[in-house]
Structure formats: C-alpha cells, structure tokens
Amino acid sequence: MPERAPVRLGEYGSAPLECDQLTPRDVERLHALQARGHLTLTRERAGWRLKADATVGVLVxxxxxxxxxxxFAIPGDQLMSWLAYALGTPVPVTARRWATGPDGYADLVAAALLEECERLLREGLRRDYVHRRSVExxxxxxxxxxAQATHRYGRLDQLHVRTFDREADIEDNRVLGSALRAALALTAAPDLARALRSTxxxxxxxxxxAAA
Structure with a gap:
C-alpha cells in the first residue's frame, strides 16, 4: 500500500494542498464531491485549497x-451506545474498546465490521448451494x-460435469470480504490494518x- 501524505482538517475547515499532491484523477473525484455539496476545491497560486462543508470522514x-x-467529536463508546439504542440492539461486546483515534470514526466503523466478521469466521461462514460447470x-x-458431445466426444479422461454443492463462495461472503478490503484502505492504525487483512x-x- 503506497504511503500517502496525511491531510487533516475540521468540518467546515480548510487546508492547502501543493500542486503535485493531487493527480488529475483526484481533481476529478473532488470536483464530483463538490458537485454534491460535500466540499469545495479551489485553485490557488501555490496549489489548491480544500474546504470541507457539512462532511466528515476519510478520503483516500x-x-x-x-x-x-x-x-463536535463524540467518544466512540458513546456513539456505539447511541447506535445500538437507535437500532434496538445491545451494544456489541468486544475485547476492543470502541475508541476513536486521530482519524475520527473511520477506524471505529472498521473495528465494528472486523468484530462481526471475526465472529462469523469462528462460527463458520454461511454456505449455500452453487451451480458450477467444470471439466473433471x-x-x-x-x-x-x-458439452461432452460437442467438445470432447469419445473422451473419457476429460468429462464436462455440472455440480450443485454447498459452498462458502457465495455473494453474502464475497460482499463481506470486499467490505473488509475496502476498510483496510481507510484505516491508518497498523494493528487494525493487520487484523483486517488477516480476516x-x-x-x-x-x-x-463491483462484482461483489
């Protein structure tokens, strides 16, 4: 994962960026966010200025x-308590503290996702029947x-077969795997990143x- 220079600003705050800190693709992405009212990117003599509107989070x-x-920062434990109350569920019990670091709530979300995915692995991933075609x-x-008559007529060592087996390689599990990898790109905490990658x-x- 390439090292990226950290840029921190507060909600409704702004920060300068040097010319070479933004690639053309970055400028395009930021202008798209600007069109949706999340932030403002303006050109300055020495580079760029990025201003946040009513938006918080991490942008890689x-x-x-x-x-x-x-x-107005809310402690992670308090936020989890409010979310659990709103959803009508108990606060997840975890060995990790629901703490926020310098990067705000991004690590909190990643830690919550990690906690649930680790539990799923311990209990066993959900399996479902999957249709597959293969040559065996x-x-x-x-x-x-x-298929046998068309591609391998008379061959007995290469058989076109259709199977219908229970597998863990299903959409639900692929979505969770993709979410873990997406969270990995957003966290800067080394321990959390290692746990996300391993899980x-x-x-x-x-x-x-997109395929997930």
Whole structure:
C-alpha cells in the first residue's frame, strides 16, 4: 500500500494542498464531491485549497489521505451506545474498546465490521448451494451431455460435469470480504490494518468490488 501524505482538517475547515499532491484523477473525484455539496476545491497560486462543508470522514486519494474531523467529536463508546439504542440492539461486546483515534470514526466503523466478521469466521461462514460447470477427470455430479458431445466426444479422461454443492463462495461472503478490503484502505492504525487483512483472507474474494 503506497504511503500517502496525511491531510487533516475540521468540518467546515480548510487546508492547502501543493500542486503535485493531487493527480488529475483526484481533481476529478473532488470536483464530483463538490458537485454534491460535500466540499469545495479551489485553485490557488501555490496549489489548491480544500474546504470541507457539512462532511466528515476519510478520503483516500492517490497521493494524500484526507481526514475531515467532526466539529463536535463524540467518544466512540458513546456513539456505539447511541447506535445500538437507535437500532434496538445491545451494544456489541468486544475485547476492543470502541475508541476513536486521530482519524475520527473511520477506524471505529472498521473495528465494528472486523468484530462481526471475526465472529462469523469462528462460527463458520454461511454456505449455500452453487451451480458450477467444470471439466473433471472423473464423473462428479451430472454429466453435461451436450458439452461432452460437442467438445470432447469419445473422451473419457476429460468429462464436462455440472455440480450443485454447498459452498462458502457465495455473494453474502464475497460482499463481506470486499467490505473488509475496502476498510483496510481507510484505516491508518497498523494493528487494525493487520487484523483486517488477516480476516479478509478468510472470506472468498470477488474479482472486483463491483462484482461483489
């Protein structure tokens, strides 16, 4: 993961950026966020100025990592308590403290996701029946007669088969694996990043985040 220069500003605050800190792709992304009223990017003589509107969070760009802190910070434990109350669920019991670091709530969200995904791995990932087609040296499942006759007629060492087995490589688990990898890009805490990476390896991986 490339090192990105940290840029911190508060809600409704602003920060200067040097010309070479933003790539053309970054400028395009920031202008898209500006069009939605999240922030304002203006050109200055010495570079750029980024101003946050009513927005908080972490934005990972190509060369910088922007953290926008809330104007009135809420302790992580208190926030989790309020969320649990709003959802009508008990506060998750965890060995980790629901604490916020210098990057605000991004690590808190990642830690909550990690806690639940670790529990799923301990209890066993959900499995469901999945249809697959493959070529096998022995008959497994059902013979795909049409494919066999078309592609390997007369061959007995390469059989086109169709299987219907229970697997963990299903959409629900791929979504969680993609979420863990996305959270990994947002956290700057080394211990949390290691735990996210290790846990993500236990989930099936989608070819792309969009495919999940």
């Amino acid at each position: 760009l190509d060369r910088v990592r922007v953290t926008i802190a809330p104007k 040296p022995v008959l497994r499942g059902r013979l795909d007669v049409a 993500a390896d236990g989930f099936p991986q989608a070819p792309t985040p």
